[in-house]
Amino acid sequence: GAAPRVFSGIQPTGIPHLGNYLGALQSWVKLQDEFSSVLYSIVDLHSITVPQDPRSLRESILDMTACLLACGIDPEKSVLFQQSQVPEHAELGWVLGCLTSMPRIRHLPQWKIKSQTQKSEGSVGLFTYPVLQTADILLYKSTHVPVGDDQLQHLELTQDTARIFNHRYGQFFPIPKTLTTTSKKIHSLRDPSAKMSKSDPQKLATVRLTDSPDEISLKFRKAVTDFTSEVTYDPEGRPGVSNLVAIHSAVTGLTPEDVVEQSRGLETAQYKLVVAEAVIEKLTPIRGEIQRLRADEGFLRVVLNQGAVRAREVAAPVYDAVCRLVGF
Ligand code: ADP
Numbered sequence: 001g002a003a004p005r006v007f008s009g010i011q012p013t014g015i016p017h018l019g020n021y022l023g024a025l026q027s028w029v030k031l032q033d034e035f036s037s038v039l040y041s042i043v044d045l046h047s048i049t050v051p052q053d054p055r056s057l058r059e060s061i062l063d064m065t066a067c068l069l070a071c072g073i074d075p076e077k078s079v080l081f082q083q084s085q086v087p088e089h090a091e092l093g094w095v096l097g098c099l100t101s102m103p104r105i106r107h108l109p110q111w112k113i114k115s116q117t118q119k120s121e122g123s124v125g126l127f128t129y130p131v132l133q134t135a136d137i138l139l140y141k142s143t144h145v146p147v148g149d150d151q152l153q154h155l156e157l158t159q160d161t162a163r164i165f166n167h168r169y170g171q172f173f174p175i176p177k178t179l180t181t182t183s184k185k186i187h188s189l190r191d192p193s194a195k196m197s198k199s200d201p202q203k204l205a206t207v208r209l210t211d212s213p214d215e216i217s218l219k220f221r222k223a224v225t226d227f228t229s230e231v232t233y234d235p236e237g238r239p240g241v242s243n244l245v246a247i248h249s250a251v252t253g254l255t256p257e258d259v260v261e262q263s264r265g266l267e268t269a270q271y272k273l274v275v276a277e278a279v280i281e282k283l284t285p286i287r288g289e290i291q292r293l294r295a296d297e298g299f300l301r302v303v304l305n306q307g308a309v310r311a312r313e314v315a316a317p318v319y320d321a322v323c324r325l326v327g328f
């Protein structure tokens with residue numbers, strides 16, 4: 001079999017939130033010790049599938065670099081890099097796009113959702129984004145890809161595309177496996193039916209890794225729950241309070257049942273403060289690290305430049321081999 005290699009990416013579209021941290025970044029940090037080859041990419045090419053202001057995009061790339069390092073991504077253990085600094089992503093994306101049928105990507109849910117939320121009809125880039133994602137993964141002959149549930153269909157496309165390539169040109173790409181996180185999806189604090197998201201415009205809905213303790217307290221105090229004052233865990237029936245339990249459980253490492261047991265006798269209003277405190281305790285050191293790292297742009301750029309060099313050491317030979325197979 002192929003040498004194990006992990007690849008994942010995150011868009012530089014704002015400061016990561018508690019859902020990103022608990023659902024993805026925390027497991028990214030663990031994977032560094034479980035796999036000998038790990039690559040994490042700040043996928044700026046993906047972020048411009050919808051309009052971005054150039055100045056804020058440049059800031060967001062550095063923000064994301066500082067955040068990933070502060071969460072524990074260690075450039076000694078993993079290759080941390082900016083996607084656009086490795087031109088082979090776009091080049092392989094072209095080749096793979098020529099192996100992908102239109103109907104195969106038209107039905108992916110992200111296109112349907114995102115193209116509807118855009119003012120315009122949606123760009124060609126937004127449409128072919130899953131093809132670029134496929135290239136991101138295959139460019140490193142990755143074998144394991146940590147993804148959230150929302151990305152499972154994109155990973156199936158990656159697997160299919162690898163098979164199509166191998167069938168046409170000979171066995172070349174390993175078929176990557178998904179690594180799904182065991183942690184629960186974190187929901188919006190204002191609308192427990194929606195996931196917490198970077199792009200949510202609602203005030204107080206999203207806890208960011210750079211929020212101050214006061215901001216965190218306020219957001220939890222204002223969290224939408226229901227008219228039952230007891231703390232129970234019932235995601236279907238009581239999504240608001242169950243989201244708080246899920247957050248509490250994820251930041252403390254306790255099971256939801258243990259968290260509920262511990263909180264017996266508390267009213268939800270008091271429980272919100274308990275959860276806020278647990279989140280503050282978890283995020284305070286990370287926030288301090290983000291501030292420290294973000295103040296040193298020179299260092300952040302060195303990390304990204306070195307990451308790009310190391311990523312290209314893997315990517316360039318793979319893409320060269322693809323070119324030979326294709327007939328370039
Ligand atoms: P967003 O939707 O906030 O822009 P991304 O799509 O950039 O987040 O997701 C980055 C990673 O964070 C993905 O692995 C995704 O599955 C995970 N993630 C995003 N939102 C949540 C959430 N609310 N709860 C748990 N994990 C999440």
Ligand code: NA
Binds near residue numbers: 011
């Ligand atoms: Na996204």
